[in-house]
Amino acid sequence: MKKFIVATMVAFLSLSTMSSVAAHPHHDDRDDHEFSVREELAISKKALKKYRDIDVALDEGFVGLVPGACVPNMGIHLVKPSRADDAKLRIKKPEILVYEPLKDGSYKLVAAEWYVPAEETDKTPKLFKEEFQGPMDNHDGTPGQHYDLHAWLFKKNPDGMFSPENKRVSCQYAE
Incomplete structure (x- = not known):
């Protein structure tokens, strides 16, 4: 009888351990791990590398803001x-990609921008532990206001990663 009780307890403990592992994955579950800003930026940059080719962005439905x-x-x-009309913030899926036109006619991905319509939130959004700028009027002339946050992931900004402008980005070769 004693062996049966010990075997039952071992089986019970094994099942409890297995179910807790299954219920709480530790790999890609953001809730189980608090990422640093540096880690979040690295995750974003890795996810956005494919957009270095502007044709990939265009093929996936990105269009000119103006x-x-x-x-x-x-x-x-x-x-x-499809991403710009809600308040969902995903570090791997910004609403806006920012490109610098180059002399040879190509485009260099320089930044990502996260965008939230003001009417979709009652407080200033935050991402990467940074508060968004705004609310401000929409830049394309449409009615309404929004919040936004730039991250200069692909071109160093002397004024900081989250500064809205980067004096190192030129429009000299824009058509």
Whole structure:
């Protein structure tokens, strides 16, 4: 009888351990691990590398925010409309990609921008432990306001990673 009780306890403990492991995965579950800002930025940068080729962004549905417009000290903004109308913030899926036009006619990915319509939130959004700028009028002339946050993941910004402008980005070769 004693062996049966010991065997039952061992089986019970084994099952409890297995179910707790299954219920709480430790690998990619953001709730189980508090990432540092540096880690979050590295995750974003890795996820966005494919967009270094502007054609990949265009093929995936990113479109010109203001067609052909290059914003001085920022670049050309491509927005993914399906992401821009809610308050969901995903570090791997920004609403806007920012490109710098180059002399040879190509484009260099320089930043990502997260965007939240002001009417979708009652408080200033935060990502990477940074508060978004805003609320501000929409830049494309449409009615309404928004919050946004730039992250200069692919071009160093002397004014800081989250500064809205980067004086190292030029529109000199914009068409």
